[in-house]
Amino acid sequence: MTTLAQYLKAQKTDSAVSDVITTVTEVGKTISQLLRKGALADILGEAGNQNVQGEEQKKLDVLANDLLLDALAQNKHCAGVASEELDDATPANADGNLLVLFDPLDGSSNIDINMAVGTIFSILPYQRQGQTSENSDFLQAGNAQLAAGYLLYGTSTMLALTVVDNVVMFSLDPDSNDYILVKDNVQIDADTSEYAINSSNYRYWRAPMQQYIDELVAGDTGVRGRDFNMRWVAAMVGDVHRILCRGGLFTYPFDTKYPNKAGKLRLMYEANPMSLLIERAGGSATDATHRILDIAPTDIHQRVPVVLGSKNEVDYVKDLHLKHDNK
Numbered sequence: 001m002t003t004l005a006q007y008l009k010a011q012k013t014d015s016a017v018s019d020v021i022t023t024v025t026e027v028g029k030t031i032s033q034l035l036r037k038g039a040l041a042d043i044l045g046e047a048g049n050q051n052v053q054g055e056e057q058k059k060l061d062v063l064a065n066d067l068l069l070d071a072l073a074q075n076k077h078c079a080g081v082a083s084e085e086l087d088d089a090t091p092a093n094a095d096g097n098l099l100v101l102f103d104p105l106d107g108s109s110n111i112d113i114n115m116a117v118g119t120i121f122s123i124l125p126y127q128r129q130g131q132t133s134e135n136s137d138f139l140q141a142g143n144a145q146l147a148a149g150y151l152l153y154g155t156s157t158m159l160a161l162t163v164v165d166n167v168v169m170f171s172l173d174p175d176s177n178d179y180i181l182v183k184d185n186v187q188i189d190a191d192t193s194e195y196a197i198n199s200s201n202y203r204y205w206r207a208p209m210q211q212y213i214d215e216l217v218a219g220d221t222g223v224r225g226r227d228f229n230m231r232w233v234a235a236m237v238g239d240v241h242r243i244l245c246r247g248g249l250f251t252y253p254f255d256t257k258y259p260n261k262a263g264k265l266r267l268m269y270e271a272n273p274m275s276l277l278i279e280r281a282g283g284s285a286t287d288a289t290h291r292i293l294d295i296a297p298t299d300i301h302q303r304v305p306v307v308l309g310s311k312n313e314v315d316y317v318k319d320l321h322l323k324h325d326n327k
């Protein structure tokens with residue numbers, strides 16, 4: 001049995017990166033416990049409401065955000081923290097050499113229906129050691145990430161992580177409260193017959209995405225010549241986990257539902273860390289035409305269309321878009 005601490009040591013992980021991963025995953029244990037208590041912990045409901053004792057209630061995504069922020073601010077290696085929940089990044093220890101970004105509870109609308117949610121994190125190098133970090137320090141392409149991962153709070157709590165060149169998974173053992181390695185060198189098949197998309201947005205998609213989904217729905221009666229299956233967790237962390245476990249394609253494509261947003265998902269808190277995991281597991285991650293990890297960010301909260309998963313299927317979507325755009 002290999003624990004997370006033993007794994008990080010065996011991989012000779014940079015000690016600062018290892019320490020930050022430990023901080024995030026320790027907070028993950030607390031978030032996992034709070035989720036298990038559910039309504040009993042008085043944590044459900046909207047932030048700002050009062051609980052039965054008349055105390056101020058904190059919604060769990062706010063609580064998760066605060067727990068991560070507080071713990072990381074105390075980590076001496078962490079020069080700054082950016083959260084999907086906060087407008088601006090928070091400077092931490094100027095002497096630190098790392099920046100940490102997180103989505104504290106991805107899929108938070110799933111909490112109220114007792115479904116899977118997760119914490120996604122990304123670690124970047126900090127270039128201006130000794131000076132106070134600013135939002136602009138975080139504007140690095142995803143390929144600069146030193147490590148990335150997520151905690152999935154599902155029927156069990158799992159950690160997916162990449163620190164070197166492969167992806168590993170740990171399961172949180174409720175008895176020992178340790179993360180135990182359960183999958184080494186996770187690999188995604190290049191081909192798949194499973195996809196994930198919120199089809200209710202069909203009328204807002206671009207023509208090549210509509211064509212792609214039409215082809216999948218037509219199954220063995222259409223040009224693909226075989227049937228496809230659809231799954232949607234409504235938490236990216238759950239859909240990506242399924243893809244790392246058994247392949248598939250996940251997309252939240254460009255749509256015109258909200259014309260000022262390029263897509264729903266955030267580049268720095270969702271798309272970049274998930275893309276690093278997916279690529280290191282042999283899959284692909286694009287915005288439909290370009291590699292996500294190459295995108296130079298201009299805003300810490302920018303949104304991006306996402307098409308990721310089994311390589312051949314992601315390439316198929318890319319070809320449809322390129323053919324359409326070059327017409």
Ligand code: AFP
Pocket residue numbers: 105106107108109110198234235236237252264265
């Ligand atoms: P929330 O964190 O606001 O619940 O959003 C989750 C998410 O950003 C992503 O994790 C899901 O894939 C996607 O939204 C689900 O979107 P739909 O509401 O369109 O199903």
